[in-house]
Amino acid sequence: MKTWKVLAVLMLLCAAVLAACTVAPVPMPADDSMAMEDEGPSGPVTLKFLALADDDQLNAWREILAEFQQLNDGEYSYVELEFETIPFRELFPKIESSVAVGLPWDLFQADGPDMKHYGFNRVIWPLTDHFSDEEMAQWFPQSIEEGSFRDQFLGPPIMQSCSLLMYNKDFTDAAGISPPVGIENAWTMEEAVAAWQDTTVDENGDGVPEVWGLRWGQGTWTGDYEHGIFRRSNGEIGSATYAGMGEDGVTFQGYLDTDEAAEAMQFYQDLHQTYKVSPVEAIPEIFESRQAAFMVTPDNRIGALNRIHGEGNFNWGVSGIPYFKTPVCHTGSWHYGISPNTQHFEEALEFVRYASSDAGARIWYKHVRQLPANIGLFNELDEYSEDGNQRVWLDAMNSFGIPRIQTPGYTEYQQLFAEAAGNIVVGADPKEQLSAAARRLEGLVAKYTGWNN
Amino acid sequence: MLATPISTPAKGWGRIWSRRNRYYLIAFLFVLPALINFTVFRYLPILAALRASMYQYSLLGGFGDFVGLDQYHAILSDSFFRNSLWVTLKFTIYKVPLQVLFSLILALFLARENLGTAFVRSAVFTPVVTSVIVVSVLWSMMYHSQLGLINSLLSIVGVPPQAFLSNPDRALPALTAMMIWKDVGFSMIILMAGLKGIPVVYREAAVVDGAKPWEVLWHITLPLLRRVMMFVMVTQTIFSFQVFVPVYAMTRGGPLERTKAVVYYIYQYGFLFQDMGTASAMSIVTLIILLVVSVGQMRLFRSDVSY
Numbered sequence: 001m002k003t004w005k006v007l008a009v010l011m012l013l014c015a016a017v018l019a020a021c022t023v024a025p026v027p028m029p030a031d032d033s034m035a036m037e038d039e040g041p042s043g044p045v046t047l048k049f050l051a052l053a054d055d056d057q058l059n060a061w062r063e064i065l066a067e068f069q070q071l072n073d074g075e076y077s078y079v080e081l082e083f084e085t086i087p088f089r090e091l092f093p094k095i096e097s098s099v100a101v102g103l104p105w106d107l108f109q110a111d112g113p114d115m116k117h118y119g120f121n122r123v124i125w126p127l128t129d130h131f132s133d134e135e136m137a138q139w140f141p142q143s144i145e146e147g148s149f150r151d152q153f154l155g156p157p158i159m160q161s162c163s164l165l166m167y168n169k170d171f172t173d174a175a176g177i178s179p180p181v182g183i184e185n186a187w188t189m190e191e192a193v194a195a196w197q198d199t200t201v202d203e204n205g206d207g208v209p210e211v212w213g214l215r216w217g218q219g220t221w222t223g224d225y226e227h228g229i230f231r232r233s234n235g236e237i238g239s240a241t242y243a244g245m246g247e248d249g250v251t252f253q254g255y256l257d258t259d260e261a262a263e264a265m266q267f268y269q270d271l272h273q274t275y276k277v278s279p280v281e282a283i284p285e286i287f288e289s290r291q292a293a294f295m296v297t298p299d300n301r302i303g304a305l306n307r308i309h310g311e312g313n314f315n316w317g318v319s320g321i322p323y324f325k326t327p328v329c330h331t332g333s334w335h336y337g338i339s340p341n342t343q344h345f346e347e348a349l350e351f352v353r354y355a356s357s358d359a360g361a362r363i364w365y366k367h368v369r370q371l372p373a374n375i376g377l378f379n380e381l382d383e384y385s386e387d388g389n390q391r392v393w394l395d396a397m398n399s400f401g402i403p404r405i406q407t408p409g410y411t412e413y414q415q416l417f418a419e420a421a422g423n424i425v426v427g428a429d430p431k432e433q434l435s436a437a438a439r440r441l442e443g444l445v446a447k448y449t450g451w452n453n
Numbered sequence: 454m455l456a457t458p459i460s461t462p463a464k465g466w467g468r469i470w471s472r473r474n475r476y477y478l479i480a481f482l483f484v485l486p487a488l489i490n491f492t493v494f495r496y497l498p499i500l501a502a503l504r505a506s507m508y509q510y511s512l513l514g515g516f517g518d519f520v521g522l523d524q525y526h527a528i529l530s531d532s533f534f535r536n537s538l539w540v541t542l543k544f545t546i547y548k549v550p551l552q553v554l555f556s557l558i559l560a561l562f563l564a565r566e567n568l569g570t571a572f573v574r575s576a577v578f579t580p581v582v583t584s585v586i587v588v589s590v591l592w593s594m595m596y597h598s599q600l601g602l603i604n605s606l607l608s609i610v611g612v613p614p615q616a617f618l619s620n621p622d623r624a625l626p627a628l629t630a631m632m633i634w635k636d637v638g639f640s641m642i643i644l645m646a647g648l649k650g651i652p653v654v655y656r657e658a659a660v661v662d663g664a665k666p667w668e669v670l671w672h673i674t675l676p677l678l679r680r681v682m683m684f685v686m687v688t689q690t691i692f693s694f695q696v697f698v699p700v701y702a703m704t705r706g707g708p709l710e711r712t713k714a715v716v717y718y719i720y721q722y723g724f725l726f727q728d729m730g731t732a733s734a735m736s737i738v739t740l741i742i743l744l745v746v747s748v749g750q751m752r753l754f755r756s757d758v759s760y
Contacts, residue, residue: 026487092725093724096513096724097512099513100512100513101512121511121513121514121727122513123513126688142527144631171535175597180641191628206608206613206614206677207613208599208614244654279599279614280596280619281598281599281619282597283597283599283600366641411725411726411727412725412726412727415721415725419705419706419707419710422705422707422708423708423709423710424709425619426619426620426708426709428708428709440533444726444728447727447728
């Protein structure tokens with residue numbers, strides 16, 4: 001009897017503790033009255049900012065903050081920023097787990113295609129009622145679309161993007177190649193591969209080129225932003241291949257794994273295995289360190305080249321992006337997100353408002369030098385004037401830039417497509433990989449069914 | 454006949470505070486901090502995971518519908534989960550025996566005390582106290598097919614560049630080699646302590662009886678080292694089943710799923726696929742497998758010899 005009593009008490013204790021262990025779902029902020037115990041001008045307010053580890057970006061935000069503190073005779077001079085910086089691939093799970101366990105983050109840097117996921121899961125504070133039509137008109141419509149979910153505006157853009165084919169002029173000159181000028185004359189993939197082969201140089205014949213023909217994409221990873229372009233470019237506008245995903249936002253079989261998509265990814269594999277113009281194991285900063293002749297990248301590469309080699313010391317050029325049937329570049333970039341856990345909503349909102357305004361975006365551009373999302377800036381930045389050397393990125397974005405697929409399941413899609421692309425690089429069958437990815441993906445994103453109804 | 458008196462409160466307290474019970478209480482108080490630690494940070498999370506595995510559950514959405522054992526059924530029919538268990542098992546089978554063998558050899562050679570052995574012991578132990586993420590990044594660079602140190606060394610003897618981490622057949626052995634290098638110092642120290650704990654009289658007696666060195670090793674040292682070996686085998690098996698950081702930092706489970714260990718797969722489900730319920734079910738299945746394996750190892754290495 002005594003034993004039973006002890007057991008019963010223990011079970012009750014366990015049940016109580018388990019119930020206490022339950023992580024409550026994140027509440028959706030309904031209106032401004034929900035939160036905000038602002039310290040106000042009486043004391044300093046430090047906004048905690050979860051951001052990408054990138055010195056240029058951090059320097060930009062520090063300067064933006066300094067200007068923000070001067071606004072309206074120092075109305076927000078009591079606001080400070082405290083950054084926690086993490087690598088790109090850790091940012092997404094960090095944001096989600098931080099919100100889930102209630103960490104008091106105020107701001108976070110949100111990747112554009114993940115915005116709908118954040119909206120679906122209520123990880124971000126909706127800002128529809130806090131930005132006027134005039135303010136919304138500052139940004140490209142693509143940026144607003146990317147930063148919205150179910151008619152709710154979730155966060156303003158930090159910048160925009162579009163990838164083109166940059167090249168090292170010293171290498172192309174040495175190979176006697178003149179890449180086409182202007183996006184309308186861009187090479188097809190077949191034409192481009194000849195140039196990439198001609199610029200791949202293995203002088204000592206050890207099988208490891210000193211200069212590779214191509215790095216397709218930023219960083220050393222495989223991912224949708226860069227390598228999804230192959231698939232979508234091999235479809236005509238309006239085709240399933242070009243769309244990449246069904247209209248319901250959860251169907252991938254018949255879109256991700258079409259014969260055209262597999263053919264394009266076969267070409268991607270051939271670049272590494274047959275033509276051998278790209279290393280199977282990616283080399284960090286291969287273009288910046290003059291180990292690659294061509295690189296498909298947004299214009300932020302220019303800032304990196306200037307930082308590494310000194311302003312104007314790297315002899316670069318740019319051409320349209322190579323394509324199969326349709327020229328494609330993926331648009332979209334980072335957005336500001338306000339955490340539902342913030343205790344300083346007003347300050348966070350006002351900082352975001354300033355940082356995403358033309359004034360803030362101008363400072364941002366000075367440091368990061370990537371295509372702004374603020375339309376007004378194109379009238380004042382020489383680089384994007386009619387004969388400016390970065391104008392081609394703007395023209396490309398307006399001509400054939402398309403957002404990455406818009407679904408709350410983008411994270412799942414990005415994971416599985418990146419794995420499939422990585423496997424394809426090392427020699428796996430593209431059709432099998434894409435079909436398997438599409439099948440698995442539909443199982444994983446079924447939970448989002450009906451999200452856009 | 455005198456009635457048996459009902460014990461008075463004073464006598465009751467006296468019985469409770471008997472010398473024996475006081476010893477128990479003091480012992481319990483010593484154990485209490487560890488017990489609280491284990492309860493809060495080990496047992497309760499396991500119970501919480503068990504509960505989560507029976508619900509549709511995500512970090513952000515909280516608990517959804519009760520699904521009972523459906524998620525267990527789903528993961529056991531998931532070929533990717535089975536593959537991740539197989540990868541983990543292969544990693545363990547590659548790593549643990551080799552690591553124990555190397556650490557035993559090192560322990561036998563380095564158990565004696567002199568300046569040279571102290572230096573080598575420190576060198577072998579240094580990777581143990583180095584962050585596994587740092588080690589993983591360094592070895593990624595060393596393994597690089599174009600830029601890596603290992604290929605530079607191979608090229609000196611005329612071997613063409615080899616792919617390690619991007620080769621489906623070599624990636625897991627490459628990770629295993631790195632982790633053996635990292636962990637061998639830990640098991641070496643444990644085995645060395647075990648060796649030093651064996652009374653020297655047994656070996657001396659065997660030598661007096663004419664035993665050769667390998668006979669002393671085989672018939673005296675190894676049998677007496679059995680309990681320590683069991684500890685090393687069980688702990689290293691558990692650590693191997695939990696391998697995550699090298700996979701995360703070096704291969705992301707690729708190429709072709711050949712290095713996707715089960716803990717990495719659980720991480721993907723829980724944090725990237727927003728399905729903590731399924732991730733919890735995977736964790737529970739892994740825990741059960743690990744318990745069975747550990748019990749099996751403990752029975753296998755059970756020793757009746759005491760000294």
